[in-house]
Amino acid sequence: MVASTLSEVARLAGVSPATASRVLNGSARKPGPDIAERVRSAAESLGYVPNAQAQALAKSSSGLIGLIVHDIADPYFAAIARGVQEAAREQGRMVLLATTAGAPADEREAVAAFAARRADSIVIAGSRSARPEDRQGNAGLAAELDRYCRNGGQVAVVGHGVVGAASTEGYHVVTVPNEELAAKLAAELAASHHGHFVIIGGPAGLFTSDDRIRGFQRGLADTALPPAEIIRTEFTRSGGFDVGIALAARIKASQAAANTSGDTKRICIFAVNDVMAIGAAAALRAEGLRIPRDAIIAGFDDIESLRDFRPPLSTVHLPLEEIGRQATRRAGETAGENAVPPAITGHVTLRRSTEGAFPAP
Amino acid sequence: MVASTLSEVARLAGVSPATASRVLNGSARKPGPDIAERVRSAAESLGYVPNAQAQALAKSSSGLIGLIVHDIADPYFAAIARGVQEAAREQGRMVLLATTAGAPADEREAVAAFAARRADSIVIAGSRSARPEDRQGNAGLAAELDRYCRNGGQVAVVGHGVVGAASTEGYHVVTVPNEELAAKLAAELAASHHGHFVIIGGPAGLFTSDDRIRGFQRGLADTALPPAEIIRTEFTRSGGFDVGIALAARIKASQAAANTSGDTKRICIFAVNDVMAIGAAAALRAEGLRIPRDAIIAGFDDIESLRDFRPPLSTVHLPLEEIGRQATRRAGETAGENAVPPAITGHVTLRRSTEGAFPAP
DNA sequence: GTAAGGTGGGAAAGCGCATTCCCAGTGTCT
DNA sequence: AGACACTGGGAATGCGCTTTCCCACCTTAC
Structure with missing residues (x-):
């Protein structure tokens, strides 16, 4: 990558580099119109493209914002990424992408890479983990983030804070009311469903999963129902699918009985x-069971691809794009702005997959 | 973003910045082990994070790769992005993301921004357009790309080349055999379907769409069938939905007759x-029609979210991630490598949505 | 008419790093 | 023992830009 430089432009225009800089890359001082014109046309004829790296170096602000997701092709993260992208554009920044599959060690690495590129802010999406096997990774990640913040970086993390992160400055958490919403969902379901409840959860220690489980159980308890059975699996479609297969067998057995x-x-x-x-619904269907006839099912997030899933899945709607936008904005604020951060809200969305507590025959 | 610098580390370690640089950021010359250790521990205790901007400036290579997509939340682009991300990681580069909704003007802007950041290479996904209203935008984009390539940048574009781009050096096109595959799909469908064919296409001038339409028509012609009717709409789900509604009305009418x-x-x-x-399938269903009973339907791309769509949609499988990977690799090659670029191949995947030419009653 | 205050431009000092060049010290070959 | 190539370290330069400081010039006010 070679390209013409500012001084080349300046020389061609017959002015000093300082002046060229002032006219081309916005400064407080505006050179005279005739000179400005000369510089501009010189730049044009040379095909001048300012070197953002050098600019960043000189004014120590890169205009970069780092985004960390588990997997960019997961609709959940894709939606958040869209919001981030949008907000970044508003701020005139560019998005640096890193995908980590949720591994704290990779996340640490990504943060370090962002820090190296002097990203102005970092947005971390994806459930935080408190699993024992992630302890060390989390500690490393927390240390890296602390260092980043200490150096003036801004961090916004979606959901829960990173375990062990101690920074008070420049460290924001966009809280998602997972527990409350899960409780509400449980309450609404309990109002019309009078059977057994099963929760398909992620690995113990994954905050998002744990919060939603806790909320759901609380919602049941508030309705004086016994806690649901919890089956843990991977936090993915295939995890859900596996459990779905197991549940299908159980359902068939109980139907036979x-x-x-x-x-x-x-x-x-x-x-x-x-x-x-x-995943679970697909498994049930694969096993010849029908929803909501043989079992009812609800999810959480209201991802976009749910729109075309049959039967329409009950879920909790989360404004994913808005979450991404907000995280980006929070991390992009210049310290002074103390606008009250608008809280993230969601709502229970009941669809056909949980229809009819007592099926009309 | 302030942070400790290399010279601070050097001073603390009691060596020159040159030496510190050599031990910390890989150089041909390896300082002695004792010195290296001193430097490393000094860096550690200072929390030194090399400034990638400065490094890039000094060695004029940024380790950045720019990715342009229409919409990161679209499963098609998300899959490609995943491949790009993966390949970038292999190359030790980071991905800069830009979403443009397909507007050439925005794409031009993105290219300029990437150029400004001195991205080593740029990957452009998303259908190229030859629509008249995009003429000017395309010209601008082509000019920007040419300039970028002339300055030593590498460009890989998925599908068709950008209209008007003249660069021969550093400009790669990852060709997708849209036409052939569409022809094959038509042939396979024609083998068992003996009714009317309708193509739901994108706006005229969108290469991807036009190629697939042309291929499909050719496939029909090869089977001695009359060309299909073409209905054009937006290149999105909602475009498909709208046409689906219209088609549903027609189907009902013809059924009644x-x-x-x-x-x-x-x-x-x-x-x-x-x-x-x-979108079209959803519309038919919304109108009370069933697939494949009342109409059969096929798509193209085999996006991941198809897996959970009912009925299973016939389509043409494209290795989207691989496309992303390959584009990235092609753009990342250091000129010398003249490995034969493995061609992208896909295959027709018939599923239930096109089942049973003459339905068994 | 002169001093005070603008104005518009240039010179120069970094920003943080890689790298070339240089130099002192060590070892090897004849 | 002397010339020689190495080796490992440091000084200095430059990557492309911003920004402070400075200077010459022109206004304005008294």
């Missing part, structure tokens, strides 16, 4: 996120 | 990409 005794009670499945719910 | 006369002939719908196919 009930066949003689009389009424069948459907179970209600709550998967802690939509992709898991989709 | 056939009711008296006897046999009904289903139409076969080919949507030039999967999201449009999904």
Whole structure:
């Protein structure tokens, strides 16, 4: 990558580099119109493209914002990324992307890389983890983030804060009311469903998953229902699918048993996120079961691809793009702005997958 | 963003900046082990993070790769982005993301921004356009790209080249055999379907769309079938949906007519990409029609979210991630490498949505 | 008419790093 | 023992830009 430089432009225009800089890259001082014109046309004829690296070096602000996601092709993260991208554009910044599959060690590396590039701010999406095997990784990540913040970087993390992160300055958490919403979902489901509840959760220690599980259980408890059974699996579609297969077997068995005794009670499945719910639902269908006839199911997030899933899946709507936007804005604020950060809100969205507590025959 | 610098580290370690640079940021010359250790521990205790901007400036190579997509939340682009990300990681580079909604003017801007950041290479995904209203935008984009290439940048564009781009050096096109595959799809469908064919296409002038339409028509012609009717709409789900609604009305009307006369002939719908196919299918369903009973339908791309769509959609599988990877690799090659670029191949994937030419009643 | 205050331009000092060049010290070959 | 190539370290230069400081010139006010 070679390209013409500012001084070349200046020389061609017959002015000093200082002047050329002032006219081309916005400064407080505006050179005279005739000179400005000369410089501009010189730049044009040379095909001058300012070197952002050098600019960043000189004024120590890179106009970069780092985004960390588990997987950019996951609709959940893709939606957040879209919001981030949008907000970044508003701020005139560019987005640096890193995908980490949720591994704290990789996340640490990504933060270091962002720091090296002197990104003005970093947005971390993706569930934080408190799993024992992630302890060390988390510690490293927290240390890296602290260092980044100490150096004046701004961090926004979606959901929960990083375990062990101690920074008070420049460290923002965009809180998502996972627990409350899960509780509300449980309450609404409990209002019409009177059978067994099963939660398909992620690995223990994943905050997002744990919060939603806790919330759901609380919601049941508030309705004086016994806690749901919890089955843990991976936080992915295939995790949901596996559990779905197991549940299908169980459902069939209980249907066979009930066949003689009389009424069948459907179970209600709550998967802690939509992709898991989709996996589970696909498994049930693959096993010849129908939703909501043989079981009802709900997810969480309301990802866009849910729109075309059949049956329409009940879920909790989260404004994913808005979350991305807000995280970006929070991290982009110049310290002074103390506008009250608008809280993230979601809402329960009941669809056909949880229809009819007692199925009309 | 302030941070400790290399000279601070050097001073603390009691060596010269040159030496510190050599030990910390890989150089041909390896300082002695004792010195190296001193430097390393000094760096550690200072929390030194090399300034990539400065490094880039000094060695004029930024380690950045720019990615341009229409919409990062679209599963098609998300899959490509995943591949790009992966390949970038292999190369030790970071991905800069820009989304443009396909507007050439925005794309030009993105290229300029990448050029400013001295990105080593740029990957452009997303259909190129030859629409008259994009003429000017395309010209600008082509000029910007030419300039970028002339300055030593590497460009890889997925599908078709940018209209008007003249660079021979550093300009790669990852060709996707849209036409051949569409022809093959048409042939396979024609083998068992004997009714009317309708193509839901994007705006005229969109290469991807036009190629697929042309290929499909050729495939029909090769089977001695009359060309399909073409309905153009937006290159999005909602475009597909709108057309789907219109088609549903037509199907119903023809069914009503056939009711008296006897046999009904289903139409076969080919949507030039999967999201449009999904939209159309959703519309048919919303109108009470069933696939493949009332119409059969096929898409193109085999995006990941198709997996959970019912009925399973026939489509043409494209190795999207691989496309992203390959584009990135091509753009990342240091000129010398003249490895034969492995061609992109896809294959027709028939699923239930096009099942049963003559439905068993 | 002169002093005070603008104005518009240039010179120069970095920003943080890589790298070339130089130099002192060590070892090897004849 | 002397010339020789190495080796490992430091000084200095420059990457492309911003920004302070400075200077010459022109206004304006008294």
